[in-house]
Amino acid sequence: MLVVPARPDVAAKADESRLAAWGKSLRGHPLVGPALALLLLIIVFSFASDRFLTATNVSLVLQQTLVLGMLALGQTLIILTAGVDLALGAITVLATILAAKLAVGGVPEELALLLAVTLAITASTLNGWLVAKVRLPPFIVTLGAFTVLTAVSYLLSGSRSQTIPKGFLTLLGQGVSIGGVFVSWGIPTLLAAYALFAHILGNTAWGKHIYAVGDNPDAARVAGVRVERTLIGVYAVAGLLYGVGAWLSLGRIPSADPNAMANIALQSITAVVLGGTSFFGGRGKVLGTLIGALIVGVLRNGLTLAGIDSLFQDIITGILIVATVSLDQYSRRRST
């Protein structure tokens, strides 16, 4: 009888090539990983609680994810340029406080919102200018902006929450009941924003410039991309998204709270990274970020419904972050 000796080296090689192929296919389809992770969580939680997969709860998770989702969209654009935005929560909170203050002071709500959004765009554009023109690292610029704007928020608000009446400023928290399930106007707003930016990044010259700037700014410059202008533009657009985020926030809780969103910068980075966007820029899809934000929201909601301590949400999220980035690094190495 012929005994074929086991050849561990051959087996390992076969394994390795299978992994390589897997890595390559993941690179080709960057949304598959995040989507599978989300699906897995949904399956696990629907077994843990029979209330999880109800239409009401799905609507709830979406509403709880609106502000994070909108801010993470801006964060995605900035991370794609190999930047990072630590100031997005501070900008958004300041915008909510300005809008609420103005509205309560008698300014028409539409104008109050317009001024608040303008403030968000201005603040973020200034960050972009410092990054692009003064060549400061985005981490430092936005850390400084975060520190300054947080203090300004406390000064402007007198450290107090400002409650606002129902009206135009809380519009995105209002909505319609479809078959007994509440759908706020914020939900289509968020989905439309993601659809728009998925289109812009995939199909327009500006979108391609963003990827190019993030991948290799020098090469992009040689290829004729106006790197500085693209960078400033990205921060300005992110500021617009933060302004809309402020509107969403006032819709969800009709109160401008200077203590709000203290952790949202890190949460938004979490959503972006979980969504498969490379933290080193140049690679990623906005729809991945939407999935990443939903993963954060589903974990929070699902663990509460299952009656599990909220600290486990942080533990699982942390592990997911490291696992996702490992996967990103691995697929990057295999495919080069």
Added chain:
Amino acid sequence: MRLKFNASSLALVAIAMLSTSAFAADDAVKIGLVTRTDSNPFFVKLREDAQAYAKTAGAEIVAITGKTHDDAAGQVAAIEDLTALGVKGILVTPSDAEALNDAIAKARAAGILVIALDGRVSPDSAVDATFATDNLQAGVLQGQWVRAALGDTAPRVALVDGTRGTVSTRERHDGFLKGFGLQEGAPEIIAQQNISNQAEAQTALENFFQKDPTINAVYTVYEPAAVSAHAVTSALGLAGKVAIGSIDGSCDGIKAVADGQVGATVVQFPGKMAELGVQAIVDYAKTGTKPSGFIDSGAVLVTDKPFEGIASQNSAWGLKNCW
């Protein structure tokens, strides 16, 4: 140019000397005030009242605040600076029960009277005296009211707790359970979560009621969370069917009680703490007598639905005494 420069430097020196001599001539009692953060109106009110009271008592406040709610390192530096400055006494709202002890000991060794306001340090003897809300008692009052509001209904309780790991969070929580008559981990407790702002409170409450819509009693550590509890229960058509209690005494919180959004809240008195603290240091400067022990600055239940056997004030009284 050179001359001009010198002249202006001289002017600066002169101003500096004048102001120094002004200080020297002034025998106002210098009092250091170290608060936790300016991001909470409670501490802002405490500082403003301390400054106002100091003025009438012939004292002067040097106020320093931590960078965040839990900035113990910043408070240590503040106490060291005030010790170097040679103040007569230091009022500190400790952000940590033990982290400040060394700095406080050095200040006391330099003959400075140190009083903890709003929270305790451990051991209590690390400071000369403590003037604070008895947070346990505040929790007890909320617990008693919420239990009474349920009447004969079997309790199904949700707990919205404050920042994890702080003394006041734990004392209020324990007090609520004590006043309500529940043990930690009792089956009547349906859900519990720690939060650090209103958005987190609202998300937690939405998930609680999604988990179990039969919850009929909500404990909240502070009033914005109670306002969110009202918003969440109203959206589910449960308004008025859930007993919501809170603690703090902010004017927005009392308004929520007056509007019927929140059933009851427990008012604490930062202004009283400030007044007691400033007075104690002025007395010490004048007569050398030191206060000692824990002095309760009071906690009063405010509700427009009073129950027999539970002392309370109505919301009109609350609006006059809020911060």
